[in-house]
Amino acid sequence: MAENDCRSQLIAAATPLFAAKGFHGVGVRELAAAAGVNISMISYYFKGKEGLYAAVLSEQFSTLKSVAQLATAQGDPLAKFELYVRATVARYRKTPYLLRFYTSELTNPTPCFESIVKPAIRGVLRVLLDNFYEGVSSRQFRSDLNPADTVLALAGMINFYFLLEPATAEMVDHAPERDEELIRHVMELLARGILA
Amino acid sequence: MAENDCRSQLIAAATPLFAAKGFHGVGVRELAAAAGVNISMISYYFKGKEGLYAAVLSEQFSTLKSVAQLATAQGDPLAKFELYVRATVARYRKTPYLLRFYTSELTNPTPCFESIVKPAIRGVLRVLLDNFYEGVSSRQFRSDLNPADTVLALAGMINFYFLLEPATAEMVDHAPERDEELIRHVMELLARGILA
DNA sequence: GTCTATATTGCGATAGAC
DNA sequence: GTCTATCGCAATATAGAC
Numbered sequence: 511m512a513e514n515d516c517r518s519q520l521i522a523a524a525t526p527l528f529a530a531k532g533f534h535g536v537g538v539r540e541l542a543a544a545a546g547v548n549i550s551m552i553s554y555y556f557k558g559k560e561g562l563y564a565a566v567l568s569e570q571f572s573t574l575k576s577v578a579q580l581a582t583a584q585g586d587p588l589a590k591f592e593l594y595v596r597a598t599v600a601r602y603r604k605t606p607y608l609l610r611f612y613t614s615e616l617t618n619p620t621p622c623f624e625s626i627v628k629p630a631i632r633g634v635l636r637v638l639l640d641n642f643y644e645g646v647s648s649r650q651f652r653s654d655l656n657p658a659d660t661v662l663a664l665a666g667m668i669n670f671y672f673l674l675e676p677a678t679a680e681m682v683d684h685a686p687e688r689d690e691e692l693i694r695h696v697m698e699l700l701a702r703g704i705l706a
Numbered sequence: 707m708a709e710n711d712c713r714s715q716l717i718a719a720a721t722p723l724f725a726a727k728g729f730h731g732v733g734v735r736e737l738a739a740a741a742g743v744n745i746s747m748i749s750y751y752f753k754g755k756e757g758l759y760a761a762v763l764s765e766q767f768s769t770l771k772s773v774a775q776l777a778t779a780q781g782d783p784l785a786k787f788e789l790y791v792r793a794t795v796a797r798y799r800k801t802p803y804l805l806r807f808y809t810s811e812l813t814n815p816t817p818c819f820e821s822i823v824k825p826a827i828r829g830v831l832r833v834l835l836d837n838f839y840e841g842v843s844s845r846q847f848r849s850d851l852n853p854a855d856t857v858l859a860l861a862g863m864i865n866f867y868f869l870l871e872p873a874t875a876e877m878v879d880h881a882p883e884r885d886e887e888l889i890r891h892v893m894e895l896l897a898r899g900i901l902a
Numbered sequence: 903g904t905c906t907a908t909a910t911t912g913c914g915a916t917a918g919a920c
Numbered sequence: 921g922t923c924t925a926t927c928g929c930a931a932t933a934t935a936g937a938c
Binding site: 531532610616618619623627631635655659660663666667671673674678681691695699700 | 806814819827828855856858859864870873879891900
């Protein structure tokens with residue numbers, strides 16, 4: 511293994527393994543073998559298995575930071591919600607393991623939950639909430655809806671579709687070619703529900 | 707430990723532990739200690755840790771079978787969707803660990819996923835889909851919506867609210883006293899979105 | 903920076919006494 | 921039906937050679 515490629519090789523190989531089996535479901539031997547690297551390199555570069563996991567999670571959740579750009583994007587609040595939905599779908603297509611870490615940490619939290627996952631989720635909800643308030647202020651959205659329930663419903667509609675894929679693959683077509691239809695479907699339900 | 711109380715004690719103690727840490731996150735020693743039972747009882751009653759986990763999962767998911775009653779319930783399709791939402795909320799209040807197992811298995815499947823979890827999820831979606839078709843046939847629902855996307859959106863709105871609780875507890879009030887408001891909120895969004 | 907070899911601990915499972 | 925004691929193995933981590 512050449513140079514510090516070891517480090518990136520380990521992260522690259524560990525990502526799908528941790529995503530599929532969870533932190534406790536994978537061993538260091540398996541991680542090292544998948545990366546084509548010696549076991550001791552995990553301690554050398556990451557100070558142990560937990561450090562490697564933290565590095566993987568940190569990389570995965572860094573993709574969520576782009577949601578903050580929604581605040582400064584152009585367009586009305588409904589258009590911004592559509593930007594969020596489109597970005598979410600695109601993110602899952604580009605970073606297919608993110609949702610696994612997301613729900614795995616929500617369900618069986620590791621020490622990384624407080625330091626990495628919770629701040630990331632709250633950041634996204636914060637942006638969505640602010641956008642909702644903006645829509646209410648500009649009288650584009652109804653003022654009689656609970657803001658938190660509304661943005662959680664929006665996030666739930668789009669995220670649950672991908673979360674349930676392993677169980678519904680034979681019942682529902684999850685092909686990327688259908689993404690545009692899915693996005694317009696979610697936006698259709700949302701718009702009818704929240705527009706004033 | 708008296709009689710075969712061992713068995714039920716183990717299931718009762720294992721449920722919150724498996725829910726919080728996942729299958730690989732708990733050891734047999736911890737399980738036995740929490741149940742106040744000798745380690746060897748796990749093999750004696752369940753033929754090993756995996757058997758105990760399967761017993762826990764089987765019990766948890768048996769609560770989903772009641773969704774099938776929706777098919778024979780009285781009321782129009784929209785009222786039946788509301789029955790589903792109410793039953794889901796009530797189920798999570800009564801069986802607070804179910805959602806953990808649900809998402810844990812979706813994200814990091816064990817052998818139980820195919821035998822227990824997948825059939826349960828598909829059963830629920832089947833009932834919801836049939837109800838949607840009924841609503842379209844009776845012209846109560848719009849006919850231009852994708853049925854699968856619609857029922858997944860409904861399930862997502864209500865399930866995601868509970869899934870995100872660990873991350874949003876300080877931002878969103880998850881008190882049971884707000885359940886009625888949540889239910890009416892979800893039904894409000896759904897009704898505006900799908901009614902003809 | 904990378905390897906081998908090993909220390910140490912914990913795991914799940916069970917034989918056999920009672 | 922329940923216990924103690926232990927087996928066999930895999931886990932993570934690291935010391936020390938190169």
